[in-house]
């Protein structure tokens with residue numbers, strides 16, 4: 001499964017990038033559902049469940065250029 005955490009904004013500034021955490025079986029790499037993560041064994045290979053997490057960080061912040069053209 002993939003848990004997604006959105007970027008956090010404080011006072012209009014992004015202080016934390018959005019992240020994706022992918023949880024799979026460490027033994028076989030099976031992509032577990034939230035229900036299957038609750039179990040003691042992997043639903044796919046039957047091994048004692050050991051989670052492997054990979055974290056992807058999305059750089060959502062762009063340089064904050066606010067250009068105002070006076071008329």
Ligand SMILES: [Zn+2]
Nearest residue numbers: 025028042045
């Ligand atoms: Zn497995």
